[in-house]
Amino acid sequence: MTRGLVEIILIDLVTLFLMVATVLILWYGVKKIFPGETRDIQFFLTFIIVVVPFVMLVYFGVAVINYDAMTRSSGWEPVLPLKSPLSLPVIGLIVSISA
Secondary structure, three states: OOHHHHHHHHHHHHHHHHHHHHHHHHHHHHHHHOOOHHHOHHHHHHHHHHHHHHHHHHHHHHHHHHHHHHHHHHOOOOOOOOOOOOOHHHHHHHHHHHO
């Protein structure tokens, strides 16, 4: 593996770890604030549908910006701005928001 690929994989793994840790911290806070509501399926699904995608969007957005900075500094073609408004990440974002 090349050094750049290892850096990208490490950044994505750190992003994934931070995302899971943030969701667990938020869930712990929600359980402390609303102790009786966490057993309700509607409350749980609302948390999964609203909070988790927002946290994913924030952390993976930061990872893409970081990856773009790495590619610019190493002389590769930059990632941002996206070439087409309907690229694969935008379509994935639309599908995950509309779900």
